[in-house]
Amino acid sequence: MFTPIASRKAPQLIINQIRGAILQGKIAPGQKLPSSAELTERFGVSKATLREALRALEFLGLIDIRKGAKGGIYASEVDIRVSRDSLINFFHFQNVSVQNLSEVRKVLEPYAAKVAAQRIMDDDIEVLKKINQDCELALANDQHDRISKEMVNFHRVIARCTANPVLIFILTFVEDLLQDTKDLLRPDRRFFQTVVEAHKRIVSALVKRDAEKASVEMYKDVSKVEEYLISMKNDSRFARPKKRHVKAK
Incomplete structure (x- = not known):
């Protein structure tokens, strides 16, 4: 399976040979590879290189x-977390x-909501309702960090309902960013209240399996979040201090 190597690289x-063998299915997940001693001999390299x-x-x-x-x-x-974390970095x-x-979200999130409306199970709807209830409770207690975390979970559940692994990965990655x-930016109570109400409308559309309505409501949600976050970034209270340029003497 593996061939000797003679190169400074x-x-x-x-890495390429072992990775190729795994991705091509020659080595299945959970399968044991040859020992380090055997691999050193097969590749014709030192222990340090291996x-x-x-x-x-x-x-x-x-x-x-x-x-x-x-x-x-x-x-x-x-x-998936390893790949996602590397991309985020x-x-x-x-x-x-x-x-x-937001440009990416406006394309993918409404589509995900539309597909989810066609494939979502009753258990998933109950999960989304529970997330919204937890958000309202956290909002009443001004637990903004908790709400923010639950809102990410809300979008992840909808992405998962598409049953599309590529879409799930991309949306999870974008939500993390x-x-x-x-x-x-630390959004305030008004922001979270707006998003909670938007999420309730999305769930209502999903309950009815109304794909078009779910898509429209998701687009509105994404657009409102974009509008709010941009306004916060433009607010002088959140602006980064400008670098001072010192003139050369």
Whole structure:
């Protein structure tokens, strides 16, 4: 399965071979790989080179290195959180704006609501109702951090109802980026009250399995959130201090 390597880029080539074998199904999740000693011999590399490659594969979530009597190197199914966190770290250096996030949300969130209305189960509707109830209770007690967390869960449940893994991943990722923005701006009670009411209208449409209405209400919700967050970013109270330029003497 694996071939010897002779290159200064040996760690990356090892990663490519093992990753390829896992993604092609030659090694199934949970299956044990050859031992480190065997891999060192097969690849024709040093222990240090193999160790570097295995650490990278473990970081990527493709393998699990276990210790003890049943220890060894095992192929693992990539955790969605690992991939999402890596992307979030990347986009935090890309100056992503509220408008950027909202453009994506306006396309995908209404579509997700429309599909969810056609596929949602009664249990999912009960979950959404419970989230809204928890938000109203938290709002009454001014627990804004709790409301913010529940609002993210609301959108995740709807995304999950689409049964589309690509859509679920993208929307979860976008919601996490948006949550980071909200954590910085710290919206007030009026914002949360507006969103809670919007979410209740979305649930009402989902209960009726009214796909078009669910889509329209979701678009309104996303647009209102965008409008509010942009107004907060433009508010001088939330503006970042400008850098002072010192003239050269």
